[in-house]
Amino acid sequence: MIRFTHASVTYPGGVAALKDLSLDIAEGEFVVVVGLSGAGKSTLIRTVNGLVPLSGGSVEVGSRTVGDLNRSRLRALRADVGMIFQHYNLVNRTTVLNNVLMGRLNRVPGWRSMLGWWGRDEVERAMRALEVVEIVEKAYVRAANLSGGQQQRVGIARALAQEPTVLLADEPVASLDPPTSHTVMRYLHRANRELGITTLVNLHFLDLARQYADRIVGLRAGAVVFDGPASAVDEKVFERIYGRSLTADDVLEAEASL
Amino acid sequence: MTGAQQTRRAADERLRRAVRPEKPFNWFRLVVTVAVVAGFLLATSTVDAHWGRLPEAPAQLWNILGLMIGELALADLPDALASMWESVAIAWLGTMIAAVLSFPLAFLAARNIAGPGTVVVTRQLLNIPRAIPEIIFAVALIPIFGLGPLAGTVAIGLSSTGTIGKLSAEIIEGCERGPIEAADAAGASKPQRVRWAVIPQVMPEIVAFWLYRFEINIRASAVLGVVGAGGIGTMLQQSIEFRQWGQAGMALIVVIVVTIVIDAASGAIRRRIIRGPSS
Amino acid sequence: MSSRQPGLTRPRRPRPSPFAAAGLVGLAAVTVLAGADWEYGIGFSLVEIWDGLTRANAPMRGLADIDLGTLLGSRARSGFLETLQMAVVGTVTGATAALPLALLNSRLGAPNRAGYVAVKLFNNIIRAVPDLLWALLFVAAVGVGVLPGILALFFFSLGVVTKLTSDTIDGIDHGPVEAARAGGASHPQMLRYAVLPQVLPAYTAFSMYCFELNLRASAVLGFVGAGGIGAVIDFYRGQGQWDRVWGVVAGFLVVVIIVERISALVRRRLL
Missing domain, CATH: 1.10.3720.10 (MetI-like)
Incomplete structure (x- = not known):
């Protein structure tokens, strides 16, 4: 479903974020990427929908090679790939429904979206996406009036409204408290299991990763240092990824008890 | 995949029966929109504007701009620069008058410094010059000081006093209470509290606003000459009235360039004042 | 307070930066040039302003009634x-x-x-x-x-x-x-x-x-x-x-x- 072939990214200024990375993700998999901040996790995820262009190698999503697409085809690809962000990236000043409808932008004629004339069908799809994350009663509330956990659920609904085949989540729980983190992870898991969406998540907390992932990919300095089932991750693997032993900062539950 | 499809169908079924919230109606937005649109249509249709002349306006303006550039003569430059300098001088001195007048008034208009009675009286006093345009001050001052830059300077000074005073008062009201309390705890008198706890907090922002007002006053002083209160306005008005387009064009260019340059310089100084000295 | 301790140097009061000093001198110069009574100044005079405002004049009389x-x-x-x-x-x-x-x-x-x-x-x-x-x-x-x-x-x-x-x-x-x-x-x-x-x-x-x-x-x-x-x-x-x-x-x-x-x-x- 997603295939990285010798992918590398060098940012202007010479910082190499990804180095000759090759990775294969199958359809329907729930993959969690773990690693220190600065290991290249965010870059990795953003190359899948072309928000960050590759400097070398290639990324394929399904049958499409991201780097070869022209602008409108790239937009069509992005419409098939939902994305969830650490800071939710909602428009605070507008309603939850309008935020979710942003997920439909590529599916309606441009002029109609400019005028804000959403058809009954589009609104229905947005409502359903909100129902998946069980927050439909807030549809006409301003996003600013929601709690962090609720905002992230709206973020998930926006991605689901795209009816994507791939879901990307960039540190989706890093700004949330532990119970809310679990709620959000459960919704992502449900989207993967019930809707069959291939899901790629960046996480900082190892215990969360182990709990929800089918497969864990460890990233260190832009290269894959571990790739295997969640059950195979132990203390030694951890040291390989993080370059040090496990501390309380690396697990969610420990942080909760602080 | 069939298992997933089944769950999906079940989920769809569940969703179909779900209750959707109703779209709330935004009365406020409706009222504002209707008021603006109706006001606009009413004003456009009733105003005695001879709209028939509108279509020729772009061509006429274009024509005038063409003449201005076509007849541009370097010989007019020294005159234009000297007149513009007078406008800048009027704006600068006017702003200084306003700064001096408004500074004590601002403290009297701040709720955290002065008593409620004083605040109400001072605020009303500041409201009056704020609402009256500089030109009206200027026409009233010309019979007193005669035609020339002095009338313009005093006009700018008086009319800016209102805006600067009000905004300075708001800045003073926004300052932190902590240092005032600390000064109080150290046994400071009221003037001492203002001098050592309030003024150091608010001075950068107030000075930055003086400069901002100076930028605005340049635009005002550039047109004061229209009524004879000094500056480049006289040259602009006369050259346009007597259709000496070359001279008008030169004056216009000088006004625009000097305004943009002073805006940029003053803006940089303001940012530096707000940021404070780099250590 | 105790007496000054030996061996400790006090920091000197820092001088204003050249940028700020030059700026202040420049602004003062502009003010003098703009206000002075010469060819390119506007002849600013507080005495004249005071005289003008206190002398009887038509606009002020109009304001009174x-x-x-x-x-x-x-x-x-x-x-x-x-x-x-x-x-x-x-x-x-x-x-x-x-x-x-x-x-x-x-x-x-x-x-x-x-x-x-x-x-x-x-x-x-x-x-x-x-x-x-x-x-x-x-x-x-x-x-x-x-x-x-x-x-x-x-x-x-x-x-x-x-x-x-x-x-x-x-x-x-x-x-x-x-x-x-x-x-x-x-x-x-x-x-x-x-x-x-x-x-x-x-x-x-x-x-x-x-x-x-x-x-x-x-x-x-x-x-x-x-x-x-x-x-x-x-x-x-x-x-x-x-x-x-x-x-x-x-x-x-x-x-x-x-x-x-x-x-x-x-x-x-x-x-």
């Missing part, structure tokens, strides 16, 4: 109506045109670097021309009347609202922008859904603020023949009827303060 009855006359009434009409038409048209211009005038909205620079330059020029100067130009172009006044207010509003709104756009949260791009939105769609909702309340507030500015400006456009209440003030001034001038100005003051109050209420509700 201000004639508020003037406001009821048909000349003043139609002047006020005209001023309101001009301000409404000028603000609505100018602010409407300013919205797309503000998008182009921001780093986020400009399609490319060259377009950004061109729009920025255009807007700076528009903004550098004072309201009364626009009126002078349009009186020359289309003749005296209300039309040049409306055109002047249009351009004045365009400059003000564009500048304030585009500054707001440069400061918005970029998260939704990234989200819109990640969802496959086109550039116009991104502006419409990620940028516009964030700036719309501020834009409306700026437009209302601009209406207040226009109302004030329209009181002076009449001095160059561009209609409104300014023409009435200029008329009475020409006749030396200062009592009536002040009567009209007082009425104008009340109108401005009422409009300001309403506008402040609506703005508070918006933001």
Whole structure:
């Protein structure tokens, strides 16, 4: 479903974020990427929908090679790939429904979206996406009036409204408290299991990763240092990824008890 | 995949029966929109504007701009620069008058410094010059000081006093209470509290606003000459009235360039004042 | 307090930076040059100001027996109506045109670097021309009347609202922008859904603020023949009827303060 072939990214200024990375993700998999901040996790995820262009190698999503697409085809690809962000990236000043409808932008004629004339069908799809994350009663509330956990659920609904085949989540729980983190992870898991969406998540907390992932990919300095089932991750693997032993900062539950 | 499809169908079924919230109606937005649109249509249709002349306006303006550039003569430059300098001088001195007048008034208009009675009286006093345009001050001052830059300077000074005073008062009201309390705890008198706890907090922002007002006053002083209160306005008005387009064009260019340059310089100084000295 | 401890040096009071020192000297020099009584100074004198203001003069006498009855006359009434009409038409048209211009005038909205620079330059020029100067130009172009006044207010509003709104756009949260791009939105769609909702309340507030500015400006456009209440003030001034001038100005003051109050209420509700 997603295939990285010798992918590398060098940012202007010479910082190499990804180095000759090759990775294969199958359809329907729930993959969690773990690693220190600065290991290249965010870059990795953003190359899948072309928000960050590759400097070398290639990324394929399904049958499409991201780097070869022209602008409108790239937009069509992005419409098939939902994305969830650490800071939710909602428009605070507008309603939850309008935020979710942003997920439909590529599916309606441009002029109609400019005028804000959403058809009954589009609104229905947005409502359903909100129902998946069980927050439909807030549809006409301003996003600013929601709690962090609720905002992230709206973020998930926006991605689901795209009816994507791939879901990307960039540190989706890093700004949330532990119970809310679990709620959000459960919704992502449900989207993967019930809707069959291939899901790629960046996480900082190892215990969360182990709990929800089918497969864990460890990233260190832009290269894959571990790739295997969640059950195979132990203390030694951890040291390989993080370059040090496990501390309380690396697990969610420990942080909760602080 | 069939298992997933089944769950999906079940989920769809569940969703179909779900209750959707109703779209709330935004009365406020409706009222504002209707008021603006109706006001606009009413004003456009009733105003005695001879709209028939509108279509020729772009061509006429274009024509005038063409003449201005076509007849541009370097010989007019020294005159234009000297007149513009007078406008800048009027704006600068006017702003200084306003700064001096408004500074004590601002403290009297701040709720955290002065008593409620004083605040109400001072605020009303500041409201009056704020609402009256500089030109009206200027026409009233010309019979007193005669035609020339002095009338313009005093006009700018008086009319800016209102805006600067009000905004300075708001800045003073926004300052932190902590240092005032600390000064109080150290046994400071009221003037001492203002001098050592309030003024150091608010001075950068107030000075930055003086400069901002100076930028605005340049635009005002550039047109004061229209009524004879000094500056480049006289040259602009006369050259346009007597259709000496070359001279008008030169004056216009000088006004625009000097305004943009002073805006940029003053803006940089303001940012530096707000940021404070780099250590 | 104990006596000074040996071996400890006290820091010296730092000197002002050369930048600040040169700046202060420069500003003082400008002030002296501008105020002095020479060829290029305006001859600023506090004595003269004091003398002028304390000497008996026509405007002050007029202020003492201000004639508020003037406001009821048909000349003043139609002047006020005209001023309101001009301000409404000028603000609505100018602010409407300013919205797309503000998008182009921001780093986020400009399609490319060259377009950004061109729009920025255009807007700076528009903004550098004072309201009364626009009126002078349009009186020359289309003749005296209300039309040049409306055109002047249009351009004045365009400059003000564009500048304030585009500054707001440069400061918005970029998260939704990234989200819109990640969802496959086109550039116009991104502006419409990620940028516009964030700036719309501020834009409306700026437009209302601009209406207040226009109302004030329209009181002076009449001095160059561009209609409104300014023409009435200029008329009475020409006749030396200062009592009536002040009567009209007082009425104008009340109108401005009422409009300001309403506008402040609506703005508070918006933001």
